[in-house]
Amino acid sequence: MPPLHGGKLAAKALKEAGVECIFTLCGGHIMPLYDGCIDEGIRIVDVRHEQAAVHAADAWARCNPGGIGVAAITAGPGVTDGITGVANAWRANSPILVIGGQGPFENLRRGSLQEMDHVGVMRPITKYADAVYQTHRIPEYIELAIRHAVSGVPGPAYLEIPMDIFMGGAEPEAAPIPCIRTEPPRLSPDRDEVRRAIEILTKSERPMLMAGTSVKWSRATAELNRFIQETHIPTYTNGMGRGTVPHDSPDFLNRSRRDAMKRIDCIVLAGTLLDFRMRFGQSIPADAKIIQLDMDATLIGQNRQADVPLVGNLACTFDLMLEEMKNQGIALDWSVWRDELREVENAAEAKVQAALDSDEVPIDPQRMCREVRDWLETLGDPIVIGDGGDIVATAAKIIPVKGEGAWMDPGPLGTLGVGMPFALATQVAHPDRRVVIVYGDGSFGLNGFEFDTAVRHGLPIVGVLGNDAAWGQMLRPQGGIYGWERLAATELAYTRYDKVVEALGGHGEFVERPEEIRPALERAAASGKPSLVNVIIRQDRMFKEGAIYA
Numbered sequence: 001m002p003p004l005h006g007g008k009l010a011a012k013a014l015k016e017a018g019v020e021c022i023f024t025l026c027g028g029h030i031m032p033l034y035d036g037c038i039d040e041g042i043r044i045v046d047v048r049h050e051q052a053a054v055h056a057a058d059a060w061a062r063c064n065p066g067g068i069g070v071a072a073i074t075a076g077p078g079v080t081d082g083i084t085g086v087a088n089a090w091r092a093n094s095p096i097l098v099i100g101g102q103g104p105f106e107n108l109r110r111g112s113l114q115e116m117d118h119v120g121v122m123r124p125i126t127k128y129a130d131a132v133y134q135t136h137r138i139p140e141y142i143e144l145a146i147r148h149a150v151s152g153v154p155g156p157a158y159l160e161i162p163m164d165i166f167m168g169g170a171e172p173e174a175a176p177i178p179c180i181r182t183e184p185p186r187l188s189p190d191r192d193e194v195r196r197a198i199e200i201l202t203k204s205e206r207p208m209l210m211a212g213t214s215v216k217w218s219r220a221t222a223e224l225n226r227f228i229q230e231t232h233i234p235t236y237t238n239g240m241g242r243g244t245v246p247h248d249s250p251d252f253l254n255r256s257r258r259d260a261m262k263r264i265d266c267i268v269l270a271g272t273l274l275d276f277r278m279r280f281g282q283s284i285p286a287d288a289k290i291i292q293l294d295m296d297a298t299l300i301g302q303n304r305q306a307d308v309p310l311v312g313n314l315a316c317t318f319d320l321m322l323e324e325m326k327n328q329g330i331a332l333d334w335s336v337w338r339d340e341l342r343e344v345e346n347a348a349e350a351k352v353q354a355a356l357d358s359d360e361v362p363i364d365p366q367r368m369c370r371e372v373r374d375w376l377e378t379l380g381d382p383i384v385i386g387d388g389g390d391i392v393a394t395a396a397k398i399i400p401v402k403g404e405g406a407w408m409d410p411g412p413l414g415t416l417g418v419g420m421p422f423a424l425a426t427q428v429a430h431p432d433r434r435v436v437i438v439y440g441d442g443s444f445g446l447n448g449f450e451f452d453t454a455v456r457h458g459l460p461i462v463g464v465l466g467n468d469a470a471w472g473q474m475l476r477p478q479g480g481i482y483g484w485e486r487l488a489a490t491e492l493a494y495t496r497y498d499k500v501v502e503a504l505g506g507h508g509e510f511v512e513r514p515e516e517i518r519p520a521l522e523r524a525a526a527s528g529k530p531s532l533v534n535v536i537i538r539q540d541r542m543f544k545e546g547a548i549y550a
Contacts, residue, residue: 016139019067055085062405098158119158131159136171206265207233208257210267212272223316223319231334236253237252290305297309297311384408420450455530
């Protein structure tokens with residue numbers, strides 16, 4: 001066989017890893033990879049900004065548990081443009097591989113076009129960052145990078161390949177393609193710690209369970225639900241834990257968490273960190289016991305010491321807990337406590353019903369989300385992506401998450417602009433499912449031009465935009481603290497974003513009255529094009545003290 005250039009070797013390694021699609025913005029430094037991907041049948045989705053390419057790789061990993069998302073970005077500004085996507089994947093624990101270009105190795109430190117220390121920039125926000133300087137070792141380095149990305153708590157890996165290394169050739173026998181596994185071994189926690197956890201639970205009268213992101217990356221949904229069904233422990237979700245517990249489960253609760261936290265005597269943190277989303281553990285009563293499950297010991301005990309640390313794959317952990325209960329003849333049933341919280345839940349639902357049915361103009365944001373919810377009910381198995389602040393927080397309370405992966409948002413980094421990049425990857429991964437973005441008008445401005453990508457690749461994504469002409473989460477505290485006459489940098493315009501989408505080749509709808517929302521959504525879906533429903537909503541200026549914390 002003739003020598004193979006570096007791009008062909010890289011593509012062969014990616015194919016061995018099960019990669020079906022890469023996301024990229026073209027650049028001379030990475031062109032050889034495209035040639036290799038064509039040979040290997042790997043789909044190439046080209047976007048309009050490198051940040052979008054990396055966000056899309058992040059979403060691909062979330063859509064394909066047990067796999068890895070891949071982005072290829074060119075040197076210099078291509079890599080720096082992608083940094084936000086890498087940082088978002090880092091905080092979300094998404095296993096991705098970012099392949100970055102570089103000037104020729106032969107001219108290293110001479111000042112090539114777009115040359116810079118990419119590896120040094122990437123190292124703090126990746127699990128692995130390195131460069132390969134021999135063409136025949138490209139497959140070896142790709143395996144190493146992927147192994148780091150998927151092992152333990154997953155995350156991003158970055159591999160730099162200089163231009164002359166990518167274009168250089170190697171004899172096939174000198175560049176073997178290694179076996180690349182994208183699923184690490186499942187490790188179990190210490191059984192003595194499992195027994196301690198069962199002992200605490202046996203004495204608990206008012207426990208709760210928080211299912212978070214590591215449930216997803218452990219692929220522990222089935223085991224989690226067996227534990228919940230066995231014990232009827234009141235269960236809440238956050239992060240990528242959303243959807244892991246069926247929304248119609250009698251043990252799943254959504255609106256009573258604050259009340260529950262005041263009364264619990266034990267909390268099971270299943271892959272849930274005590275970060276800002278859990279108020280750093282400060283809202284857990286001082287005398288409540290903490291049983292914390294996670295994949296990495298370094299994640300346990302952050303901000304609040306755990307009484308029992310259960311380190312390992314969460315599927316293994318829940319299996320061992322159930323096994324130990326059976327061995328000891330222990331039956332746990334917290335259905336009475338769960339039913340108390342269900343009453344709180346029902347009262348909270350009733351309290352917001354008036355807003356869900358509001359006919360006011362400009363449209364109540366909750367009415368908009370209710371209309372979206374009711375429309376989604378007709379679609380079977382949609383996937384919803386949240387990209388924004390206020391409107392996404394509202395939607396998350398109103399739109400039920402019917403299955404794992406049926407809701408995606410940026411995660412704890414809170415990155416705006418993920419909407420269309422996430423949707424691109426999701427629609428490619430699930431061509432038979434309806435993919436819907438719930439947008440804020442601020443977030444649309446960051447990567448809204450990716451509607452062009454959706455048009456070019458024939459991806460009929462539907463966006464619903466709550467347009468309040470403001471950066472609402474910032475406008476309210478700014479006005480409440482400093483005075484409404486001193487607003488600065490937080491006001492936008494009621495821009496016709498629907499016209500932008502139309503100009504890019506998509507379908508646009510403009511809505512000003514609540515009764516117009518549903519017909520506009522139906523027309524958008526029926527168009528067969530990437531589409532945006534631009535809904536003018538009420539601008540809220542109610543500021544609550546203590547609403548800002550981090």
